[in-house]
Amino acid sequence: MLPRAAGLGLLLLGLGALPLVLSNPTYTSIAIFTLIYMTAATSWNTFAGYSGYIPLGHVVFFGSGAYTLAVAAQDWHLVGGYGMFLLIPLAGLVAGLLALPFGLVALRTRRHTFVVITIAIMFIFQLLAFNLGVTNGSSGIQIPTPLWPAATFNDPFYYITLGILILAVATSWFVRRSRFGLQLLAIRDDEDRARGLGVRTGRVKLTAFVISAIPVGMVGAMYAYFIGQIFPQFAFDPLFDVSVALMVFFGGLGTVAGPLLGAVVLEPLQQYLTLQFSIGDLYLIIYGVVFLAVILLMPRGVVPSTRDWLRARRTGRPDAPEVEGDTDRAAEVAAHTGSPT
Amino acid sequence: MPPDATVNGTTPAVTADPRGRGAASLEFAGVIAGYGGGDVLKGVSFRVPEGGITCVVGPNGAGKSTLLACVSGILRPRAGDIRFRGESLVGLTPRQILARGVVQVPQNHSVFPQMTVLENVESGGFIVRDRTEVRRRLQAIQESFPVVTERARSKAGSLSGGQQRLVEFARCLMLDPALVVLDEPSMGLDPRTRRMVFAAVRRMHEQGRTILLVEQNAKAGLRLSTDGVVLENGRVRLVGSGREVLEHPEIGALYLGGAVAPAGAGGAG
16 A cells, blocks of 8 residues: 555656646646646546446536636636636536536436437537627637746646646545445446446436536636637537547546546647647547557556556466456455455 | 145135245235236235245246346336235335345346456445445355455456356345345356355355245255245246145146156255
């Protein structure tokens, strides 16, 4: 347990010190986008990875979070500065509230139908953003820019996004280890059987859906504030969910570390390709290649595959079957019951 | 015909237990149920004595699994009543029925394959709010079912069929059930594993639980049981002790492959 805690501490220390080491705004901008996607991927996985339902409409929460901040700043005549960050919890709240009717409708369906319904709802929201007066249609909304020194301009964005990420990861970790998380895993494996064991499946799925929407809304607001403007095609970009899903599949669906790894690898890659070659959609080709490689070589994702490989090397058994968190859970139960595990 | 067995061409009335034993744990009274337009159960009435093992046998399509679906609340009877310790279960949700101590282990392997063995067993206690009680039960189950401790961290899907059955039994015990309903517990198992599974059924019985099981392997199921019920075409054909049903010449010829080995002449299976 200690090495894991020490590793986590070191990771946090490294993330905290990053803007001090990489003071170049280009790099810190990439780091902020990476943190945004790490949060989105972690939250997406908190629902999709544990319940087995694959949503492709989480950009609704990202966009609604972005528009919450933009519309509030516009209507309340706010000026750029630290005060704007107070709108981020509001954006999370709006995303969570939107997730209720969204989830109530979409979660009446299962699996493949659910995926299609989430895509359909996503397009409804995109259409609304293009046509509603409150969003200013395709003209978008300009967001007040803070008057901070250029050299450290990115730092507040970086640290607050890091805070949201920590919140999202902690939520994912607690969900995974909780009885609620166990119910989600049961739904993932066999929903009817889970219901037979007394799981209120509808309620559990909806709760997880709302929980996963809130941080996505928060980083949506952060994205809008950092960019300084928001347009429907970016706020409700269908490729957002494709990217997030790929990051999660790359790292390992249903693991805590997998989405983080996926975002850390793929988002900077996308930013680099866009900056280096000035071709905005080049990353899609790379994503396609990565997706194929993952499906062919490590269909369960990098984290589970690597963990099993390391365990097999250590134990000499090729069929190391554990899933993330089991060791701790087993040890915990053993400690309570006094039985060896 | 053995003196205590009650053969009924139609529907027997629900009366006191013919052998004068203890109170009924579960009581079916004129249950009519089915799917779509047709009735599968056409007025089923019998009693499951408290503290016994009651085995329901019958040919395919007799309504055995439909009967169990009615008990666990998955299927609501169209008419009649099912009472558990005097309280009607009809109209209750599966969760409410679980909360009353009636737990079913379904026919097909129902472990959560991607979850660990320990998580699978824990999932049996989803509706138990008291965490201390959950841990206490988990400890007791680990003592009764060594596989839960030995393979705690293994994915349940990686276990053999027999081990998965034991994990299912262990999971159902997390609710400390008064009535355990087993649907074809030996299905797909080799004889040695079947004996192991039936031994686990006996252990649950010895712990004071009432067992209602449906078993395609009628001989093995009836040898294991204190009471037997033969269903035929949605109606109760025979009610008696497990031995009586096993030795009944007509039933033996129809459902047990003709010649029946004397009861007690070997272990179940």
